[in-house]
Amino acid sequence: MNRLSHVGRRLAAALSLCCAAPVMAAVIHFDSIGPDIYSSGDVLQVSAYNLLFLADPTSAAHGQSSGVGAILDGRTNSSCDIAACPQGATGNYLAILNDGGVQIARSDLHAFTLAGFDYSFLAPVSGLPDQQWGLLQLSGVLASGQVVTASLAFPGQDIDGNYYFLGASLPGALRNQVFTALTFNACTYNDAGLCSNSVAFPAFNQAQFALNNISINAVDEPATSMLMLAGLAAIGMLSRRRTLHRLQGA
Known part of the structure; x- marks a missing residue:
């Protein structure tokens, strides 16, 4: 029996080493992609990742497409006309507009972990007072099929009145999780104090945000x-x- 126990321990140790799959780090940024606009259902491939643009809830409920994404140049003030573009980007970044969202998955269908990202509120108009307008929402599908969710408060304005990119502090629900897909969208607070972006409680094209430098570790x-x-x-x-x-x- 001692020999059997010894074999079992060796087998368990070997299995644990094999299950600790290697990871391949990558940072999704958008400097190599020219400024462009995207509709829901479009897929943007960046490195080994597919970014699927998602319609706003009302358009999605009616099977309609809507303009929800753009690659903007953070070095050019003319990138935004009416909306207040965030500051602090040294190159291009991803803007999610009009209550839409974006889902990230690997093109080879392997799983991945999230290490960090930069984000900002993208105000629908400039000159808004400095207050908390909404939340960035994240929803991840784990390799087990379970769905985990978390939200982050948007960074406020700087003393110059502009919104700036901020490095996200990952919520505990997202740390060390192995995802097969990860969705970003946003909600805005209504008069009742509910942060919403749904058919019943629409955000009226004000749930907008920007992402950049998404750090992902692919689990091979x-x-x-x-x-x-x-x-x-x-x-x-x-x-x-x-x-x-x-x-x-x-």
């Missing part, structure tokens, strides 16, 4: 690891059978 799952797992399991079963056979013959 090479076929060799799966083969090693299968081989180790077979060795463990064979060792167990031999040990039991010896005990029965004793």
